[in-house]
Amino acid sequence: xxxxxxxxxxxxxxxxxxxxxxxxxxxxxxxxxxxxxxxxxxxxxxxxxxxxxxxxxxxxxxxxxxxxxxxxxxxxxxxxxxxxxxxxxxxxxxxxxxxxxxxxxxxxxxxxxxxxxxxxxxxxxxxxxxxxxxxxxxxxxxxxxxxxxxxxxxxxxxxxxxxxxxxxxxxxxxxxxxxxxxxxxxxxxxxxxxxxxxxxxxxxxxxxxxxxxxxxxxxxxxxxxxxxxxxxxxxxxxxxxxxxxxxxxxxxxxxxxxxxxxxxxxxxxxxxxxxxxxxxxxxxxxxxxxxxxxxxxxxxxxxxxxxxxxxxxxxxxxxxxxxxxxxxxxxxxxxxxxxxxxxxxxxxxxxxxxxxxxxxxxxxxxxxxxxxxxxxxxxxxxxxxxxxxxxxxxxxxxxxxxxxxxxxxxxxxxxxxxxxxxxxx
Amino acid sequence: xxxxxxxxxxxxxxxxxxxxxxxxxxxxxxxxxxxxxxxxxxxxxxxxxxxxxxxxxxxxxxxxxxxxxxxxxxxxxxxxxxxxxxxxxxxxxxxxxxxxxxxxxxxxxxxxxxxxxxxxxxxxxxxxxxxxxxxxxxxxxxxxxxxxxxxxxxxxxxxxxxxxxxxxxxxxxxxxxxxxxxxxxxxxxxxxxxxxxxxxxxxxxxxxxxxxxxxxxxxxxxxxxxxxxxxxxxxxxxxxxxxxxxxxxxxxxxxxxxxxxxxxxxxxxxxxxxxxxxxxxxxxxxxxxxxxxxxxxxxxxxxxxxxxxxxxxxxxxxxxxxxxxxxxxxxxxxxxxxxxxxxxxxxxxxxxxxxxxxxxxxxxxxxxxxxxxxxxxxxxxxxxxxxxxxxxxxxxxxxxxxxxxxxxxxxxxxxxxxxxxxxxxxxxxxxxxxxxxxxxxxxxxxxxxxxxxxxxxxxxxxxxxxxxxxxxxxxxxxxxxxxxxxxxxxxxxxxxxxxx
Numbered sequence: 036x037x038x039x040x041x042x043x044x045x046x047x048x049x050x051x052x053x054x055x056x057x058x059x060x061x062x063x064x065x066x067x068x069x070x071x072x073x074x075x076x077x078x079x080x081x082x083x084x085x086x087x088x089x090x091x092x093x094x095x096x097x098x099x100x101x102x103x104x105x106x107x108x109x110x111x112x113x114x115x116x117x118x119x120x121x122x123x124x125x126x127x128x129x130x131x132x133x134x135x136x137x138x139x140x141x142x143x144x145x146x147x148x149x150x151x152x153x154x155x156x157x158x159x160x161x162x163x164x165x166x167x168x169x170x171x172x173x174x175x176x177x178x179x180x181x182x183x184x185x186x187x188x189x190x191x192x193x194x195x196x197x198x199x200x201x202x203x204x205x206x207x208x209x210x211x212x213x214x215x216x217x218x219x220x221x222x223x224x225x226x227x228x229x230x231x232x233x234x235x236x237x238x239x240x241x242x243x244x245x246x247x248x249x250x251x252x253x254x255x256x257x258x259x260x261x262x263x264x265x266x267x268x269x270x271x272x273x274x275x276x277x278x279x280x281x282x283x284x285x286x287x288x289x290x291x292x293x294x295x296x297x298x299x300x301x302x303x304x305x306x307x308x309x310x311x312x313x314x315x316x317x318x319x320x321x322x323x324x325x326x327x328x329x330x331x332x333x334x335x336x337x338x339x340x341x342x343x344x345x346x347x348x349x350x351x352x353x354x355x356x357x358x359x360x361x362x363x364x365x366x367x368x369x370x371x372x373x374x375x376x377x378x379x380x381x382x383x384x385x386x387x388x389x390x391x392x393x394x395x396x397x398x399x400x401x402x403x404x405x406x407x408x409x410x411x412x413x414x415x416x417x418x419x420x421x422x423x424x425x426x427x428x429x430x431x432x433x434x435x436x437x438x439x440x441x442x443x444x445x446x447x448x449x450x451x452x453x454x455x456x457x458x459x460x
Numbered sequence: 461x462x463x464x465x466x467x468x469x470x471x472x473x474x475x476x477x478x479x480x481x482x483x484x485x486x487x488x489x490x491x492x493x494x495x496x497x498x499x500x501x502x503x504x505x506x507x508x509x510x511x512x513x514x515x516x517x518x519x520x521x522x523x524x525x526x527x528x529x530x531x532x533x534x535x536x537x538x539x540x541x542x543x544x545x546x547x548x549x550x551x552x553x554x555x556x557x558x559x560x561x562x563x564x565x566x567x568x569x570x571x572x573x574x575x576x577x578x579x580x581x582x583x584x585x586x587x588x589x590x591x592x593x594x595x596x597x598x599x600x601x602x603x604x605x606x607x608x609x610x611x612x613x614x615x616x617x618x619x620x621x622x623x624x625x626x627x628x629x630x631x632x633x634x635x636x637x638x639x640x641x642x643x644x645x646x647x648x649x650x651x652x653x654x655x656x657x658x659x660x661x662x663x664x665x666x667x668x669x670x671x672x673x674x675x676x677x678x679x680x681x682x683x684x685x686x687x688x689x690x691x692x693x694x695x696x697x698x699x700x701x702x703x704x705x706x707x708x709x710x711x712x713x714x715x716x717x718x719x720x721x722x723x724x725x726x727x728x729x730x731x732x733x734x735x736x737x738x739x740x741x742x743x744x745x746x747x748x749x750x751x752x753x754x755x756x757x758x759x760x761x762x763x764x765x766x767x768x769x770x771x772x773x774x775x776x777x778x779x780x781x782x783x784x785x786x787x788x789x790x791x792x793x794x795x796x797x798x799x800x801x802x803x804x805x806x807x808x809x810x811x812x813x814x815x816x817x818x819x820x821x822x823x824x825x826x827x828x829x830x831x832x833x834x835x836x837x838x839x840x841x842x843x844x845x846x847x848x849x850x851x852x853x854x855x856x857x858x859x860x861x862x863x864x865x866x867x868x869x870x871x872x873x874x875x876x877x878x879x880x881x882x883x884x885x886x887x888x889x890x891x892x893x894x895x896x897x898x899x900x901x902x903x904x905x906x907x908x909x910x911x912x913x914x915x916x917x918x919x920x921x922x923x924x925x926x927x928x929x930x931x932x933x934x935x936x937x938x939x940x941x942x943x944x945x946x947x948x949x950x951x952x953x954x955x956x957x958x959x960x
Contacts, residue, residue: 165532167535170696172695174696184532205548205549207548207549207563208517208548208563211554212554213553213554213555214551214552214553214554215551215552216549216550216551216552217549217550217551217552218549218550219547242627244629245696245697266532266631266632268533271695271696273693273695273700274693283493283506284577285495285504285622285624285695285698285700286495286497286502286504286579286624286628287628287696287698288628288629288630289628289629289630289631290629290631291631304629305628305629305696305697306499306626306627306628306629306696306697306698307499307626307627307628307629307697308697309626309627309697309773309800309802310697310773310802310803312802312805316916316917316918317917317918318915318917318918319882319883319884319901319918357917361805363802363803363804363805364802365694365803365804366694370804399872399874399912399924399926400911400912400924400926401912402912402914433804434749434804434805434806
């Protein structure tokens with residue numbers, strides 16, 4: 036008996052309802068739901084809107100609404116007249132004691148059918164997003180499909196209804212209590228992909244990760260709505276082979292897609308790029324040991340106004356990293372360059388003091404090193420005060436040809452020892 | 461009174477709604493393809509089936525009791541007549557996590573090919589290798605195997621098997637997703653047990669329709685005595701190994717296949733000693749390149765993919781190494797696991813500790829010089845006591861390393877040493893400018909060593925020896941640790957007063 040029942044009583048019922056002016060029974064009709072819309076956009080409440088046609092008599096009418104085994108927020112029920120011949124007014128709303136029901140007293144100027152819409156909030160329905168990306172074989176673009184999975188544990192069996200789970204809108208023929216439905220909510224075709232190879236020593240000291248970056252804007256064939264959080268599963272189209280009449284797709288990887296507002300980027304970690312190798316070493320800053328720290332010398336003004344010099348407990352600190360870069364990536368059997376991003380996490384006041392790229396040729400005792408210009412292949416990007424990214428166009432390497440990237444970061448005004456000096460008399 | 465007419469209405473509604481519904485059960489598989497990943501417990505299964513539909517709404521049931529299939533991954537694709545047949549939605553029935561229904565609207569009657577794709581767990585694969593080196597360790601025969609394990613509870617017969625080399629990102633384990641109960645509470649739990657078996661049986665009992673196989677099937681593979689070919693293909697950051705023909709992948713019956721068999725791989729042996737693992741013994745490594753084999757004139761040989769290197773990356777796996785003597789006796793050299801090796805990169809396989817090359821390291825001399833002390837007084841109860849800090853001093857050690865090779869052939873050795881301070885190196889590139897600096901650090905003087913000296917990082921230094929048999933190598937080097945303490949105002953633990 037999990038039902039929502041609406042009864043349009045033309046006139047009034049004896050006994051239950053005591054409206055003396057219209058104390059006669061005429062005809063009871065049971066209007067059917069004509070359209071039902073289930074809106075699950077809000078995380079806590081689901082809005083149900085249903086339209087029904089009731090036959091109204093001239094004068095006062097009573098429209099009954101009752102439910103069982105379903106959590107309807109009584110105060111949320113809204114009654115609206117959408118279409119009627121002449122003026123129709125809701126005079127009052129009555130809540131019978133101890134019943135999951137209410138009735139409206141409605142006055143109609145003329146007798147005839149009226150389309151009414153009842154809206155109310157129910158609980159226990161939820162919607163979640165998931166995505167499927169079909170990546171083109173060249174990894175330049177993808178087809179991104181948003182699926183919404185809607186779960187109905189509200190207690191109500193819906194018949195034909197339109198489900199709006201936040202993204203998209205689907206009309207389903209039935210939606211029973213306990214069921215889940217998965218539906219295609221949107222489809223973005225030819226969304227450009229930026230493929231990134233990212234080395235972040237705080238995440239993985241040994242391996243480079245491959246990310247896809249998508250932009251949620253019109254220019255990139257998306258930008259219709261903020262993308263809700265959900266799991267993104269990526270598949271790639273394989274080259275068409277003779278022994279398969281339908282083009283195969285292989286699973287590439289999955290990641291949680293964060294909530295992505297319009298114009299924002301969506302980064303998806305797809306898998307490990309094992310052909311791009313980065314090793315990171317901490318080196319002595321160039322110019323010898325004294326270059327690790329710069330001691331500051333500042334004028335000091337004493338209480339008596341005398342000027343002296345002090346070395347405050349702030350120092351500049353240099354860190355020099357060596358990144359051994361190797362790229363064995365091939366496409367169709369040919370070595371190819373890759374765009375590599377190295378992430379470093381710094382804090383406070385800092386600058387990139389020095390960058391040097393070396394080409395290392397040969398092995399063991401026959402190694403020759405050559406400093407090569409890095410302007411065209413290296414870019415340091417300040418993301419914010421805590422993050423810096425080095426973007427490198429890394430040419431192919433072999434066992435006997437590697438690259439060493441040296442980066443010196445000068446972190447300024449580091450506080451070495453924060454406890455105060457206690458001066459005694 | 462109020463509810464009396466409700467069930468009737470329901471019934472009427474239901475009758476009206478389902479009048480045009482045909483319940484279609486899935487016919488048997490036309491073709492199956494397994495794509496097995498080795499980095500995670502995940503296998504992608506593609507099934508092709510021919511579905512008979514009628515005009516109007518068709519309801520298709522799919523169920524998967526007692527398997528490890530992830531219900532969220534099941535995907536349905538209509539492969540032909542796409543303009544006339546449309547998937548409306550996917551419905552998971554109440555209280556069940558092992559069945560679903562697809563609602564399809566069809567504008568035609570007849571057969572349509574469909575693809576059902578899903579992830580399952582329980583099927584994995586591993587690579588392993590057997591290397592057989594010749595007696596002077598210059599060449600090696602390398603055989604690679606792949607072994608497929610099926611613990612999924614499902615038999616995949618006559619399936620095309622593909623293996624993916626690479627590390628994908630998975631945010632949830634497929635086995636967990638497969639075992640996760642349906643998200644409803646008590647609702648219709650009782651309905652579960654009785655019907656699922658029947659539904660499952662119904663699904664598979666239906667007789668297959670005739671029609672062309674969608675995955676091409678090599679005829680009677682089992683009758684073919686030749687070794688199975690493995691096709692290797694790159695895809696994004698991964699490689700796919702496709703095993704030719706069809707295989708039956710049975711539950712709990714591992715299957716091992718040869719993925720490559722390469723003869724005469726050029727091999728070098730290298731001996732390494734490093735302070736990172738104690739610095740006492742040399743460890744032997746075999747090195748070979750994952751590159752196409754060259755002939756005697758240095759040109760790439762024209763070999764089948766199965767018998768060549770450099771065609772695909774080598775997946776990580778266990779390596780067992782043997783060495784073959786001239787009389788064809790075998791000796792077990794060692795076993796180790798190897799990491800993924802990209803095309804063009806070098807494989808370095810640890811063979812284990814090697815006692816034929818010995819190293820004796822002696823501290824020949826040590827001394828302290830350039831001591832600077834600061835004296836100060838400190839109050840102890842009612843008295844002032846004089847103390848001093850050893851502020852700066854230089855500590856020098858002279859090392860002698862005696863390395864002897866007991867090998868009958870030339871060997872290459874690498875020695876890496878660690879110094880516990882920032883290294884200022886006087887090596888093969890000459891004396892550094894800061895050699896006489898007064899700053900703290902380890903001033904390492906290795907310039908007398910007849911080798912290139914490599915500075916690995918701020919604490920590690922490496923040198924290389926090409927050793928001939930029957931010669932003793934003596935390497936002498938010196939390190940001066942310049943110990944410098946920070947000034948007193950940074951050393952707040954001690955209150956000092958000057959001796960005025």
